Amino acid sequence: MKHIIAFGGSNSSTSINKQLATYASQLVDGVTVTILDLNDFEMPIYSSDRETALGFPKQAVDFVNHLKSADGFIISLAEHNGAYTTAFKNVFDWASRVEQKTFLNNPLLLMATSPGVRGGASVLEMASDRFPRHDANIVAQFSLPSFYDNFSEGKITNETLDSELLNKVKLFKDSL
Numbered sequence: 001m002k003h004i005i006a007f008g009g010s011n012s013s014t015s016i017n018k019q020l021a022t023y024a025s026q027l028v029d030g031v032t033v034t035i036l037d038l039n040d041f042e043m044p045i046y047s048s049d050r051e052t053a054l055g056f057p058k059q060a061v062d063f064v065n066h067l068k069s070a071d072g073f074i075i076s077l078a079e080h081n082g083a084y085t086t087a088f089k090n091v092f093d094w095a096s097r098v099e100q101k102t103f104l105n106n107p108l109l110l111m112a113t114s115p116g117v118r119g120g121a122s123v124l125e126m127a128s129d130r131f132p133r134h135d136a137n138i139v140a141q142f143s144l145p146s147f148y149d150n151f152s153e154g155k156i157t158n159e160t161l162d163s164e165l166l167n168k169v170k171l172f173k174d175s176l
Contacts, residue, residue: 001030001031002031002071002072002176003031003033003069003070003071004025004031004032004033004070004071004072004073004074005034005036005069005073005074006021006025006034006035006036006074006075007021007036007037007038008020008021008038008075008076008078009038009076009077009078009085009087009088009123010038010078010085010087011039011085012078013039015078016113016114016115016147016151017078017112017113017120018035018037018076020076020144020147021035021075021076022154023154023155024074024076024111024165024169027165027166027169028074028172028173029173030173031071031072031173031176034066034069034070038087038088041060041062041091042087043059043060043090044057045090046090046094046097051097056094059091060091060098063091063094063095063098064095064098064099064102067095067099067102067103068099068104072106072107072108072109072172073107073108074108075109075111075127076111076112076113077110077112077120077123077127078112078123079112079114079120079122082122082123082126083122083123083126084123084127100134102135102136103131103135103136103137104135105135105136105137107137107172107175107176108137108139108172109139109140109172110127110131110138111141111143111168112124112143112144113143113147114145115146115147116145116146117145117146118143118145119144119145120143124143139172139175140168140169140171140172141168142164142165144156145161
C-alpha cells in the first residue's frame with residue numbers, strides 16, 4: 001500500500017493549512033497517511049556556523065526520514081507576508097541540508113489557503129518555483145480562498161472548490 005505524508009506549513013495549533021492538508025489526504029483512497037505537525041520538528045534557526053559546529057539536529061534528520069518513507073506528499077503552505085512561515089522555512093532549510101533533493105521526485109499535491117481571497121497565491125508561486133530545485137514532482141496545485149467562508153467541520157463547503165480539489169487529488173493519486 002502506498003504511503004503519503006501530509007502537513008501544513010505552519011506551527012499554529014489551529015493551522016488552517018494543516019486542516020486543509022488533512023482533509024485532502026482523507027480524499028486519497030487506498031493509501032496510508034501520516035499527518036506531520038511542524039511543532040514536532042522545532043529546532044534552532046539554521047545557520048552554516050551552527051551546522052559546522054553541531055551537525056544536523058535530530059529533528060531535521062527525523063523529518064527527512066519521514067519524507068524518505070513516503071511515496072507522495074500533500075503540503076498546504078501558510079503564507080506570512082507573502083512568503084513561507086518561519087517555522088516551515090526553518091524546517092525546509094535544515095531538511096535541504098540533510099537531503100538536498102528533499103522531495104525525492106515523489107508526487108506532490110501543493111496547496112495553500114488563507115483567510116483572504118488570494119488563498120496563499122504568493123506562497124504557492126514561490127514554492128512552485130523553488131520546490132522543483134529540491135526534486136519536487138508537483139503534479140497538481142490548489143488554492144482555497146477565504147478559508148472561513150469555504151471550509152467548515154473538517155471539509156470544503158463550497159461545491160465548486162471541493163470539486164476542483166477532488167480533481168487535483170485524482171491527479172495526485174494517479175501519479176503515485
